[in-house]
Amino acid sequence: MNKIVNSLTVIGLGLIGGSFALAVKNKFPNIRIYGVDQNPAHASKALEMNIIDEIKLTNDKEMLKSDVIILAIPVSAIQIVLSDLLSTISNETVVIDTGSTKGSICESVYQHPKRAQFVAAHPIAGTEYSGPEAAFPKLFEGKKNIICEFELCNDLAKKCATWLFETVGINNIFMDAENHDKHLAYVSHLSHISSFMLGLTVLNIEKDEKNILNLAGSGFASTVRLAKSSPEMWTPIFTQNKIHLSNALKEYILQLKAFEQELNSGNSKALSELMKKANEIKKVLD
Amino acid sequence: MNKIVNSLTVIGLGLIGGSFALAVKNKFPNIRIYGVDQNPAHASKALEMNIIDEIKLTNDKEMLKSDVIILAIPVSAIQIVLSDLLSTISNETVVIDTGSTKGSICESVYQHPKRAQFVAAHPIAGTEYSGPEAAFPKLFEGKKNIICEFELCNDLAKKCATWLFETVGINNIFMDAENHDKHLAYVSHLSHISSFMLGLTVLNIEKDEKNILNLAGSGFASTVRLAKSSPEMWTPIFTQNKIHLSNALKEYILQLKAFEQELNSGNSKALSELMKKANEIKKVLD
Structure with missing residues (x-):
C-alpha cells in the first residue's frame, strides 16, 4: 500500500520521465501525475498518451505542492533549476533527480537549507531513443539505480525515494558522487x-x-x-x-x-x- | 531442384562452416556432407549434432572429389591451404572460401591453373560466438554476401556458388577484392x-x-x-x-x-x- 505519495510531478517528459510516470500509473492509478516540459509538443503528446494526467507550468503552485517531484531533464538543466526548486517547495515535498552525472549536481545544493529533501539518483536505464514516445512502463525493471549522498536525506525523502524506486522495480546501489x-x-x-x-x-x-x-x-x-x-x-x-x-x-x-x-x-x-x-x-x- | 551438387565438404566446422552445412542439409537432406576440422573435438561435436554426415581428413581422396568444398577457417589458414587444395582437386570440384579479407587470398591464387574453380566470397554474417555449437541454419538468411573477382570463375564454379548462396538465403553483391x-x-x-x-x-x-x-x-x-x-x-x-x-x-x-x-x-x-x-x-x- 502507498500511503505517502498522492501526487507526483515529472519535470521532463522524455524517455526517463515518461517511463517513471507510466510505471507509477500502472501500479497506482489513483496517484495524480502532473507533467512539465518546456517543449509544448512533448507535454501535449504525454497527455495524449495518458502518461500524465495534467500539464503544469514550472511555477504552478499546485505542482510545487506535489509529494514527489522527479527531475528528468538534461543534467545542465537540473543544475540550473534544482536550487531554486528546493527554495520554492514546502517542507513536505521531496525532489528526486535522475541525471547521469552526480558530482556537480550534488555540489550545487550541498549547503542548501532544504538539501535533506533532495535525493540524488541515477537510474542506469535508457535506450538510444528519446521523447515521450520512447517511454515505456517496464524500462526500469531489474535495472540498477545509483543513489548518492543518501545520508544527507531526511526520513521523508528516504521513504519517498525507496517507495518510488521499488514501485518502478529498480534496485538501488549507494555510492558517493565522486565515485x-x-x-x-x-x-x-x-x-x-x-x-x-x-x-x-x-x-x-x-x-x-x-x-x-x-x-x-x-x-x-x-x-x-x-x-x-x-x-x-x-x-x-x-x-x-x-x-x-x-x-x-x-x-x-x-x-x-x-x-x-x-x-x-x-x-x-x-x-x-x-x-x-x-x-x-x-x-x-x- | 538441385542437380549439380551431390556432395559437399566443409573445412572448418565453426559458426560459419557449421551454419552452411545445416542450411544445406535443411533443404537438401540427400546431399552427403563431409566435415574437416583440425580440432577433433569440433569434428566430433559437429557429427554428434548432425551438422555433418562424416568426418574426413584433409587429404582424404573421397572428400577431395566433393562437388563443392567450402573453406570456413581463419583467413591465414585459407591462404596457406587454398593453392595446394586447388592443385589436388579434380576439374569437377569447386572451392568456395568465406574469409573476411579478400585481397591477399585472391592474390595468392591469381595465377593458379585452377583459379577458375575458386569462388572468393565473404558472407557478412556472424555472431560473437564460435565453434560448432554456435552454428544455426538461418544464420545467412537475408544477409549480404560479397563475391570478388567472379569474372575469373568458370561456369561450373559460378553455378555452384549461385546455388549454394541461394540455398542458404544470402544475397550476393559483386566487388573487386581491393574495394x-x-x-x-x-x-x-x-x-x-x-x-x-x-x-x-x-x-x-x-x-x-x-x-x-x-x-x-x-x-x-x-x-x-x-x-x-x-x-x-x-x-x-x-x-x-x-x-x-x-x-x-x-x-x-x-x-x-x-x-x-x-x-x-x-x-x-x-x-x-x-x-x-x-x-x-x-x-x-x-
Whole structure:
C-alpha cells in the first residue's frame, strides 16, 4: 500500500520521465501525475498518451505542492533549476533527480537549507531513443539505480525515494558522487564517445551511404548504436563529467594507439594477446 | 531442384562452416556432407549434432572429389591451404572460401591453373560466438554476401556458388577484392578494434569486476559486445587487411582526439556539433 505519495510531478517528459510516470500509473492509478516540459509538443503528446494526467507550468503552485517531484531533464538543466526548486517547495515535498552525472549536481545544493529533501539518483536505464514516445512502463525493471549522498536525506525523502524506486522495480546501489562520476565515465560515458566517433569516422569515409548499408553487419550496428543518442542530453553529461571522462578517453586512445603500433609493425602475437585480455569482458557480460 | 551438387565438404566446422552445412542439409537432406576440422573435438561435436554426415581428413581422396568444398577457417589458414587444395582437386570440384579479407587470398591464387574453380566470397554474417555449437541454419538468411573477382570463375564454379548462396538465403553483391578490403576495414574490422580496446580500457581501470556488472547499462554491453570475438579468427583478418585497417584506425583516433580537445577546452557547442553529425548514422541503421 502507498500511503505517502498522492501526487507526483515529472519535470521532463522524455524517455526517463515518461517511463517513471507510466510505471507509477500502472501500479497506482489513483496517484495524480502532473507533467512539465518546456517543449509544448512533448507535454501535449504525454497527455495524449495518458502518461500524465495534467500539464503544469514550472511555477504552478499546485505542482510545487506535489509529494514527489522527479527531475528528468538534461543534467545542465537540473543544475540550473534544482536550487531554486528546493527554495520554492514546502517542507513536505521531496525532489528526486535522475541525471547521469552526480558530482556537480550534488555540489550545487550541498549547503542548501532544504538539501535533506533532495535525493540524488541515477537510474542506469535508457535506450538510444528519446521523447515521450520512447517511454515505456517496464524500462526500469531489474535495472540498477545509483543513489548518492543518501545520508544527507531526511526520513521523508528516504521513504519517498525507496517507495518510488521499488514501485518502478529498480534496485538501488549507494555510492558517493565522486565515485559515481569516475566509474560512469568508464562504463557508460566513454562507450558513447567511442560509438559517436566510430559513426562519424565511417560516415566521413563512406560518402556513399549504400556502401554502409550493404556491407555493415550486425556487429557494426551494435557498436555504433549509441551514436544515435541525443546530443542535447549527452553534451552536458560530458561537460559536467569532463575531468573523469577526459582521463577515460585518454586511456582509450592510448589502448587504440598501442593496438595501432602492433598492427603496423605486424606483431600478430601482440595483437592476439591484446584481444585475449579484452575477451575477459565475457565474465562480466555473460 | 538441385542437380549439380551431390556432395559437399566443409573445412572448418565453426559458426560459419557449421551454419552452411545445416542450411544445406535443411533443404537438401540427400546431399552427403563431409566435415574437416583440425580440432577433433569440433569434428566430433559437429557429427554428434548432425551438422555433418562424416568426418574426413584433409587429404582424404573421397572428400577431395566433393562437388563443392567450402573453406570456413581463419583467413591465414585459407591462404596457406587454398593453392595446394586447388592443385589436388579434380576439374569437377569447386572451392568456395568465406574469409573476411579478400585481397591477399585472391592474390595468392591469381595465377593458379585452377583459379577458375575458386569462388572468393565473404558472407557478412556472424555472431560473437564460435565453434560448432554456435552454428544455426538461418544464420545467412537475408544477409549480404560479397563475391570478388567472379569474372575469373568458370561456369561450373559460378553455378555452384549461385546455388549454394541461394540455398542458404544470402544475397550476393559483386566487388573487386581491393574495394572489399577497404570498405570492410571501416564498416566491420574497425568496429571490432573499437570494441576490443573499449573492453580492455574498462577492464584495466575497473579492477573490481562487480563495479562493471553493477554500473554498466545496456549501452556498454552493446558497444563492447564484439570484444568477446575470437582472437584466433580476428588476428589474421587484421594482419591481412593491415594497410586499409591502419588507415581506418588512424582516422578513428583522429576523431577521438578532436573530441578530446573540444572536451578539454570546454567547447560544448563543438561537442554537440560532432554528435549531431554522428547522429546521421540513423539514416543508415534504421
